[in-house]
Amino acid sequence: MTLNLDFLSLPLLGASALIFVSVLVGVFSKRLGFSFLLAFLVTGMLAGVDGPGGLVFDDYRLSFWVGNIALVIILLDGGLRTDFPRFRTGLKPALVLASLGVLLTAGFTAVAAVYLLKLSWPSAWVLGAIVGSTDAAAVFSLLKTSGVQLSERVATTLEIESGMNDPMAVYLTLTLIALASAAGTGTGDALSFAAIASSLLAQFGWGALLGIGIGRVFALGLPRIHQLEESGAVIALLLAMAGLATFALTTWVGGSGFLAVYLLGIVLNRRVPNIVRSALSALDGYAWLSQALMFVLLGLLVTPSEIDGFAWPALGVAAVLMFVARPLAVGVCLAPLRFTPREILYIAWVGLRGAVPIVLAIFPFMANLPEARLIFNVAFVVVLASLLLQGGTIGWFAQRMGVVLPDENDTSAVRARFGDFVLQANTRVTDLCDFYGLQMPPDADLCVDAWLAKVIMRPVVVGDQVALDRAELSVRTMSDGVVKTVGLKLPAPSDAVD
Numbered sequence: 001m002t003l004n005l006d007f008l009s010l011p012l013l014g015a016s017a018l019i020f021v022s023v024l025v026g027v028f029s030k031r032l033g034f035s036f037l038l039a040f041l042v043t044g045m046l047a048g049v050d051g052p053g054g055l056v057f058d059d060y061r062l063s064f065w066v067g068n069i070a071l072v073i074i075l076l077d078g079g080l081r082t083d084f085p086r087f088r089t090g091l092k093p094a095l096v097l098a099s100l101g102v103l104l105t106a107g108f109t110a111v112a113a114v115y116l117l118k119l120s121w122p123s124a125w126v127l128g129a130i131v132g133s134t135d136a137a138a139v140f141s142l143l144k145t146s147g148v149q150l151s152e153r154v155a156t157t158l159e160i161e162s163g164m165n166d167p168m169a170v171y172l173t174l175t176l177i178a179l180a181s182a183a184g185t186g187t188g189d190a191l192s193f194a195a196i197a198s199s200l201l202a203q204f205g206w207g208a209l210l211g212i213g214i215g216r217v218f219a220l221g222l223p224r225i226h227q228l229e230e231s232g233a234v235i236a237l238l239l240a241m242a243g244l245a246t247f248a249l250t251t252w253v254g255g256s257g258f259l260a261v262y263l264l265g266i267v268l269n270r271r272v273p274n275i276v277r278s279a280l281s282a283l284d285g286y287a288w289l290s291q292a293l294m295f296v297l298l299g300l301l302v303t304p305s306e307i308d309g310f311a312w313p314a315l316g317v318a319a320v321l322m323f324v325a326r327p328l329a330v331g332v333c334l335a336p337l338r339f340t341p342r343e344i345l346y347i348a349w350v351g352l353r354g355a356v357p358i359v360l361a362i363f364p365f366m367a368n369l370p371e372a373r374l375i376f377n378v379a380f381v382v383v384l385a386s387l388l389l390q391g392g393t394i395g396w397f398a399q400r401m402g403v404v405l406p407d408e409n410d411t412s413a414v415r416a417r418f419g420d421f422v423l424q425a426n427t428r429v430t431d432l433c434d435f436y437g438l439q440m441p442p443d444a445d446l447c448v449d450a451w452l453a454k455v456i457m458r459p460v461v462v463g464d465q466v467a468l469d470r471a472e473l474s475v476r477t478m479s480d481g482v483v484k485t486v487g488l489k490l491p492a493p494s495d496a497v498d
Contacts, residue, residue, distance in 0.1 A: 044299020079265020090156030135354030206255025215267030418487025
């Protein structure tokens, strides 16, 4: 008698074929200007119950498991690629966006859901929380493949926000589901303000403490392991111990595992950068595979025929989120931090929604909310619209908003951005004005770097521009957070004539 292994081989063959096709389609879709994440999602839909594949898949628990593991790998990869000086540059605005920004976005979106979808207020708030945060997988991947080099402050703000706002989204979603469940059973006061505040502190406190602490401890032993073993063992340890174990432990004690993993990656990159660099290439492959598997599974969960009856209202919610809720929230958060209107518009536009909202949309099913199916389908429409519209225009919109740094090898683009002259940062402003006949500004006795920092009133980054009478100064190069050279752009002769 021969043991039949069809129960193993056939599902494995089908899964590998799906991943292969999705990756292949993703590569070609990127060349056409579409997000490769969108290709993964559509591949899953086409293989699903309403597509040519006809596969019936409704295992939300498996999708939840795969989604969380994939997000851990993606966040670890993102943290390991974030340099600490860049982290400090974008930390303050990213924290504001990851907390107040998520809350405001969720609130504005909830209002739209009530009026467009006729959801109850508790369910509308749950939907707002689910789609209120930007997606780390989408932002990390699409910024890396957009083909443009963003200014440091914009890029780091987007990357750190996407890495740190998942804890707020998870916290808000779970809290609001608990409130919605309590309201449905007539026990609306079951959650006190003290309990909600305590849960928030535990999420962020344990997440930060364990992420930084485990990262420091792990960084002490990693060099010795790296000397004794091949790089493959180091990569396995990074994934299994540094990534998954940190996520599991932090989640078990009531903290945010996503925040812990992201901070752990940053700590390791700061303390053992050489070892981290040797593992990045392999981790990039794991991150790609994780994204493909996660988005294909989430695409399989969707039943497009169920969306027909409310497709336009759902698209209306997506439009409000992209064109009203996110821009308003970003403006409120970043305007006091002296971001320019163009920077605010671009950061608002790159509020990509991806796998996280769909993973979070599984929570209402697990809590048996009455409107769970509608919430899931609307979240999927929002993600699809975001990847299609925002994901495909990241590079183009960056050019339009002027938040792109020129390629160092493109001489004409460098001159257009920084001007024709290069100054040392220790040049005195008074000497500069005397030489070029410019009007003296206040504090002209300072060196150019100190004067720029005083005028800008925040940490200076490459690409910052400040007017000096009729001329323009631009931060051109920096090293370890210190300005080294400054570009000077003088007015054209016709502009200089009074």
